[in-house]
Amino acid sequence: MRKSLWRHGLAFALLVGATLAAVATEWPKTDIAADPAIRLGVLPNGMRYAILKNNTPVGAASVRLSIAVGSTYEAEDQRGFSHFVEHMAFRGSKNFRDGELNRTLERLGARFGADTNASTGQEMTIFQFDLPDAKGVDQALAIARDVAGNVNFEPKAVETEAGVIMSEAALRGGPARRSGTEELQFVLRDPRASATPGSEPSIIEHPSASALLNYYRSWYRPDRAVLTVVGDVDPDQLAKEIGARFADWQGIGQEGDTPVFKVPMDRALEARIHAETGAPSRMTMSWVRPAVVHPLDRAGWKRLHIDSVALQIANRRLYAMAASEEHPFTGASAGQRDARRAALLYSLDVNLGDDWRKSLGFLIQARQYLLETPISQAEIDSVVTAQKAAAQRSEASANTRTTPALAGGLAANAIQGDVWVSPAQLRAAIDQDLAGLTPELVGGALKTMFGAGDPLIFVSSRDAVEGGVSAVLDAYRAAVTNAQSRSAAAVSGPATWPYTDFGAPGRAVESQSAPDIGVTTLRFANNVRLLVRPSHARLNQVLVSVRFGSGRLGLAKNSAIPGWIFGAVVPGGLGALSSSEMVTALSGKSYGIGFGVTDGAFNFGGQTTPQDLQTQLQIFAAYLKDPGFRAAGFEQFRQQSIARLRTADATPSGVMGLNSPMLLHAGDKRWALPNAGEMGAAKVEDLKALAIQAFAAGPMEVVITGDVTVEEARRAVAMTLGALPARRGQSLKVTRDNDTFFPSDAQPVVLPTSSLTASGQTLASMNWATRGYFFTDLKEDAALRLLTALLRERLLDAMRGQGLSYAVQVSSPASGVFDYGYISALVTMPAGKGQVFYDATDKIIAELKSGDISSDSFERARTPALQELRHGIETNDYWTGLLNSGWDLESKFNRARHYEQALEGVTPADVAAAARKYLTGGRTIRISAGS
Numbered sequence: 001m002r003k004s005l006w007r008h009g010l011a012f013a014l015l016v017g018a019t020l021a022a023v024a025t026e027w028p029k030t031d032i033a034a035d036p037a038i039r040l041g042v043l044p045n046g047m048r049y050a051i052l053k054n055n056t057p058v059g060a061a062s063v064r065l066s067i068a069v070g071s072t073y074e075a076e077d078q079r080g081f082s083h084f085v086e087h088m089a090f091r092g093s094k095n096f097r098d099g100e101l102n103r104t105l106e107r108l109g110a111r112f113g114a115d116t117n118a119s120t121g122q123e124m125t126i127f128q129f130d131l132p133d134a135k136g137v138d139q140a141l142a143i144a145r146d147v148a149g150n151v152n153f154e155p156k157a158v159e160t161e162a163g164v165i166m167s168e169a170a171l172r173g174g175p176a177r178r179s180g181t182e183e184l185q186f187v188l189r190d191p192r193a194s195a196t197p198g199s200e201p202s203i204i205e206h207p208s209a210s211a212l213l214n215y216y217r218s219w220y221r222p223d224r225a226v227l228t229v230v231g232d233v234d235p236d237q238l239a240k241e242i243g244a245r246f247a248d249w250q251g252i253g254q255e256g257d258t259p260v261f262k263v264p265m266d267r268a269l270e271a272r273i274h275a276e277t278g279a280p281s282r283m284t285m286s287w288v289r290p291a292v293v294h295p296l297d298r299a300g301w302k303r304l305h306i307d308s309v310a311l312q313i314a315n316r317r318l319y320a321m322a323a324s325e326e327h328p329f330t331g332a333s334a335g336q337r338d339a340r341r342a343a344l345l346y347s348l349d350v351n352l353g354d355d356w357r358k359s360l361g362f363l364i365q366a367r368q369y370l371l372e373t374p375i376s377q378a379e380i381d382s383v384v385t386a387q388k389a390a391a392q393r394s395e396a397s398a399n400t401r402t403t404p405a406l407a408g409g410l411a412a413n414a415i416q417g418d419v420w421v422s423p424a425q426l427r428a429a430i431d432q433d434l435a436g437l438t439p440e441l442v443g444g445a446l447k448t449m450f451g452a453g454d455p456l457i458f459v460s461s462r463d464a465v466e467g468g469v470s471a472v473l474d475a476y477r478a479a480v481t482n483a484q485s486r487s488a489a490a491v492s493g494p495a496t497w498p499y500t501d502f503g504a505p506g507r508a509v510e511s512q513s514a515p516d517i518g519v520t521t522l523r524f525a526n527n528v529r530l531l532v533r534p535s536h537a538r539l540n541q542v543l544v545s546v547r548f549g550s551g552r553l554g555l556a557k558n559s560a561i562p563g564w565i566f567g568a569v570v571p572g573g574l575g576a577l578s579s580s581e582m583v584t585a586l587s588g589k590s591y592g593i594g595f596g597v598t599d600g601a602f603n604f605g606g607q608t609t610p611q612d613l614q615t616q617l618q619i620f621a622a623y624l625k626d627p628g629f630r631a632a633g634f635e636q637f638r639q640q641s642i643a644r645l646r647t648a649d650a651t652p653s654g655v656m657g658l659n660s661p662m663l664l665h666a667g668d669k670r671w672a673l674p675n676a677g678e679m680g681a682a683k684v685e686d687l688k689a690l691a692i693q694a695f696a697a698g699p700m701e702v703v704i705t706g707d708v709t710v711e712e713a714r715r716a717v718a719m720t721l722g723a724l725p726a727r728r729g730q731s732l733k734v735t736r737d738n739d740t741f742f743p744s745d746a747q748p749v750v751l752p753t754s755s756l757t758a759s760g761q762t763l764a765s766m767n768w769a770t771r772g773y774f775f776t777d778l779k780e781d782a783a784l785r786l787l788t789a790l791l792r793e794r795l796l797d798a799m800r801g802q803g804l805s806y807a808v809q810v811s812s813p814a815s816g817v818f819d820y821g822y823i824s825a826l827v828t829m830p831a832g833k834g835q836v837f838y839d840a841t842d843k844i845i846a847e848l849k850s851g852d853i854s855s856d857s858f859e860r861a862r863t864p865a866l867q868e869l870r871h872g873i874e875t876n877d878y879w880t881g882l883l884n885s886g887w888d889l890e891s892k893f894n895r896a897r898h899y900e901q902a903l904e905g906v907t908p909a910d911v912a913a914a915a916r917k918y919l920t921g922g923r924t925i926r927i928s929a930g931s
Contacts, residue, residue: 028295028417035422038410039235041242045249046223049242050414051235056400056537057871061134061231062407065127065144066415069219071195072122072259072340079200081215083120084165084207088216089127090118091157094150098157099797101143105129106860108136109867112796120197123340124415130404132867134232141245144227148220149249153213163803163830165204170761171807171828173198174651175278179460184339186272187286187456193261193342214253221251226414230407261342265290269454271472275464278650281352281643283359285367285455289344289448295418305387305433310445311336312383314370320580321366322350323571325632330640332366336449346449351643356465357475360457364479371451375439384434385588391427393590393609397540398423462646495585497615498576499622506722508714517896519879520710521889524722527729532713533705533879542608542706543880546620546721547601549694550732552670553817555597557738560662560672563597564641564679565687570595571633572684575626579633582619591616593623600731600817600887601701602694605880610708617702617720624695625724634684642679652763652828652930655751660927664767664822666743699731703883705876731887740818742769743925751929762930763826764834766841769923770821773814774891778902783914786906788812788823789861790848795825798840805829805837816886823918834928845919851912858908869900 027040027048034040039051070082092098102112108131110116115130127147129140177198185194227246229238265288292300314334322332330351337345348367352359413420421429457472459465465472508530510523522530555562570593573579592606604623608616648654662672674682702721704713732738770776770784792810799805807828814821827837872878883892 028419030295030419031298032296032301032419032421033425034419035425037422038420039239041239043222043243043246045247046221047225047227047246047249048414049227049229049239050410050420051228051233051238051242052230052406052410053233053235054230054401054403054406055232056402057132057874059133059232060403060871061131061137061140061229061233062403063129063131063137063140063144064226064228064407064411065147066226066228066411067125067148067220068123068224068415069256070120070122070124071197072192072261073219073256074195077203078211078215079195080165080169080198080204081207081212082125082219083197084161084204084212085151085216085220086118086120086125086127087161087165088153088158088212089147089151091161092152092154093146094152095146096143098152098154101146103856103860104139104143105131105136106864107856108139109133109863110136111864111868112793115864122196124412126408126411126415128408130407131231132864132871137229137231137233137238138241141227141241145245145249148222148225148246149252151216151220153209153216155209158207158209158212160801160803162205162207164800164806166201167761167804167828167830168806169198169201169204170830171653175276176280176647178276179274179279182272182274183284183458183460186270186458187288187345188261188263188339188342190261190263190342192259193263193339215256217252218254218256221255222246222249223251226411228407228411228414230410231403261340263288263291263339263343265343266453267456269457269473269476271457271459271469271476273459273461273465273469273472275461277462278647278654279460279462280647281462282349282460283352283356283363284347284349284458285363286345286347286458287450287453287455289346291341291343292338294341294416301429302433305430306437306441306445307336307449309380309383309387309434309437310442310449312387313375313379313442314446316379316383316580316583317369317373318348318366319583320578321362321369323578323580323632323636330636330643332362334370334450348450348455351640352459352461353639356459356461356472357479360472360475361479364476367450367455370446375443375446377439380437380439380442382584382587384437387430387434388427389588389590391423391430393540395423395427396609397538400537400539400541462650495577495581497585497618499574499618499626502618502621502625502720502723504723505715505718506724508718508722514893517893519883519893519896522710522714522717524718526722526724526726527699528717528721528724528727529699529701530713530717530722531701531703531883532708532710533876533883534709535706535874535876535879537874538876539707540609541876542610542613542616542704542708543876544606544608544613544616544620545703545880545884546604546624546700547598547703547884548624548700548727549602549698551598551601551603551817552740553600553732553734553738554694555670555690557668557670557740559678560669560674561678561682561686562690563670564674565634565637565682566595566597566602566691567641568629568634568637568684568687569623569627569691571637572630572687573628573633574622575628578628578630586615586619589615591619593619598817598884599815602698603884610712613704613708613712614716614719617716621720621724624721627691627695629684629688629691631684634687638679638682641673642676645673645676645679652761655929656763656765656826656927659751659929660765663746663749663925663927664742664824665820666741668740670740696725697728699729699887700727701887703880705879705883734818740815740820742820742822742923744923746925748926748928751927760831762829762831762834762928764829764837764928765824765826765926766838767822767824767925767927768919770812770814770823770918772819772821773816773885774888774895775819775821778895778899779905779910780914782899782903782906783910784812784823784918785865785903786858786861787848787911787914787919789865790853790857790911791823791825791844793857793861794844794847795827795837795841798844799827799829799837802836804833828930831930838926845915848915849912849919851908853908853911855908858911862903862906866900866903869903873900 118127188194318332332350506524508522512521590609590612594605665671796808
């Protein structure tokens with residue numbers, strides 16, 4: 001199941017604080033008032049519950065059962081028990097036999113993995129049940145009740161699940177995880193405080209069922225639990241049902257003792273090095289401060305708001321430094337983390353370049369820059385404006401927050417012992433706390449974070465550091481001595497946004513409406529096409545996508561460089577502003593800048609609000625009219641890509657990800673990553689030469705969905721993209737020369753593993769050719785979708801049932817441009833066990849081809865698919881994805897109108913026919929990687 005890991009930074013959304021001060025049988029009391037919309041309750045046995053009525057998506061509900069236990073609660077001989085118990089909750093209980101829990105939820109329309117899941121963290125375990133129909137809440141409560149106190153620990157099931165957990169540990173326990181865990185252990189030093197969710201093989205491989213049961217009983221107790229329900233429910237009625245369902249839950253046996261952490265605060269200069277092939281290349285300076293007291297009171301909340309301003313200023317400065325010609329690093333950041341009840345951590349982090357000493361010098365210089373260069377009122381005002389605007393946007397969209405997101409946030413917040421506030425309360429607090437901030441106050445916050453004492457230096461590297469820790473400490477002392485003589489750098493003034501005038505507004509010369517699907521199509525005189533779908537399903541949300549040019553279709557097939565270097569467009573900024581200057585110039589605005597290369601187009605994308613739609617479109621128009629193509633941005637992107645390649649090459653999943661896309665396209669390098677030599681030879685001039693034609697003249701389609709009217713969208717596009725010079729109206733056609741193909745009669749491919757770290761794992765896949773997104777009739781397409789779901793379910797049962805694999809993935813991607821698609825089944829197995837997967841897959845395929853599909857299994861595949869589609873249709877993301885999927889309007893509109901009907905009409909016989917047609921030996925390829 002999913003597990004949480006340590007990450008730098010502290011998120012400020014609707015959560016106030018993030019720590020468990022003590023197990024409580026009542027809701028926390030503080031001078032911060034809870035959101036009045038939430039129904040809070042406590043049962044006589046001490047179990048707390050929270051209920052929030054919400055109706056996005058319509059009719060849905062989400063249930064969370066949170067238990068205050070995680071990796072930091074485990075004794076030395078129990079490492080991995082919290083995670084193991086979480087897994088066993090799905091392996092059978094008093095009222096649900098092994099596997100029936102998932103099947104029950106599938107019948108309600110919940111998909112295993114996406115809607116039904118669980119996660120184990122350091123301080124909590126959370127079980128997730130997202131239901132497309134709130135009528136299933138009673139069944140979800142029955143399941144939650146069994147998870148709470150009735151889990152079986154049958155020895156045979158424990159033995160089988162041990163193999164699954166070992167597989168998951170190997171899958172997730174790569175170099176990046178080991179590096180992060182070692183850093184946390186180094187910084188906190190307390191073994192319990194730094195215990196991250198994971199498994200000790202010597203303990204987990206052959207665990208005692210009775211020991212797991214005792215651990216379960218020690219911690220799964222009502223006074224350590226919170227039940228959270230969000231959705232289309234009656235809070236009063238549901239409170240009665242919760243009371244009736246959980247009133248008889250009582251703790252059994254001896255309760256566990258909550259650990260007390262002892263993290264040393266006053267440490268002298270220290271360093272630690274983690275060197276391992278595939279480890280992320282980074283260096284971090286950390287300062288350990290006393291833990292924040294929770295539940296937060298109003299004063300503590302204000303402190304965190306001020307800290308967030310200081311950190312955002314710090315990160316803006318670091319972003320500008322790292323992206324400059326003098327500092328071509330891939331990234332630098334300042335972070336704050338509340339390490340539960342243990343400590344408050346502050347950090348300065350940089351991705352290593354080729355010379356670790358230079359990176360160390362940069363961090364020292366950055367710290368000095370933050371502490372000695374006075375903060376200007378303009379910097380403060382810019383950040384405050386941005387944070388107030390973000391809080392106002394959250395408040396404006398409060399009534400259409402999604403049920404699963406609310407349930408997840410509220411569950412985590414509740415089990416950690418803090419108060420949940422509404423967006424309106426958060427906005428009011430930010431307005432109050434950030435009013436009148438002075439440079440002295442914000443500068444003082446930075447000094448508290450990074451000013452006192454020498455840091456703890458952690459180096460993560462692919463290669464050993466010559467001289468080891470002593471070399472790092474000596475280099476630090478020497479660099480600090482040299483840095484102290486430098487004068488503080490000046491902070492440049494705030495930039496202004498110059499891209500507001502693109503000429504005479506464009507004129508819409510054609511207009512068509514498709515009222516049955518809510519889409520309006522406009523064509524401007526310059527051949528820019530606009531598709532608008534207004535919706536109030538998510539208030540204050542507008543998604544904007546700009547597709548232009550020909551994407552991979554127009555690139556050379558014999559080189560990976562063209563498709564790769566387009567990733568440097570955004571880091572290159574604009575002609576008048578660097579990417580860091582854009583951040584300050586657009587402070588307070590809501591916008592996004594994503595860029596990608598798809599099969600048939602290049603694509604800018606972003607999320608904004610109705611008020612900032614004009615700005616969002618100005619940004620995209622500016623990139624098309626006046627891209628910066630800065631050498632520093634190109635170099636930064638190049639170094640990021642090289643670092644990614646070196647890291648990915650160290651794990652089976654990374655090797656598979658690097659190589660399989662090109663293999664599945666019969667060697668077509670448009671789907672490949674460059675090698676290190678190709679990356680090193682590429683120049684920013686290559687990007688300019690490739691981009692100029694697509695940016696200036698290629699066909700363009702703008703898709704706008706969300707809280708906007710057709711007239712508002714028309715006006716905004718007319719003043720920006722519609723005002724640009726005329727575009728070519730027709731997209732590039734697929735020909736034999738630019739087409740792509742699935743490999744025919746391909747031999748099995750075993751990817752080289754000589755550079756891999758020893759993982760003990762094999763990643764094996766089988767892949768079958770299908771058709772493009774718009775190249776099958778809708779009924780066959782729907783049959784392929786259900787075939788994929790059935791194949792995944794059966795493979796999951798087969799692999800997990802033998803205790804061989806945690807990760808089973810089955811997908812069916814298809815192109816909206818090429819007549820190209822495939823079904824892919826991929827599994828992570830112990831080394832040497834790949835043939836078990838291939839044999840099981842062959843057996844399952846034979847069953848599916850023969851029509852061995854029960855009505856129950858068929859409906860458990862189709863019901864979640866239908867519910868996913870119906871809820872998806874309510875979202876802007878669904879419509880943006882569909883309308884972006886190709887250039888042909890009729891194909892897109894036909895799918896929007898008829899796909900649900902096609903999915904409803906599919907039969908088991910149709911699925912069996914699809915299996916016979918596509919799951920054949922003639923067009924399939926096996927690919928494996930690993931030790």
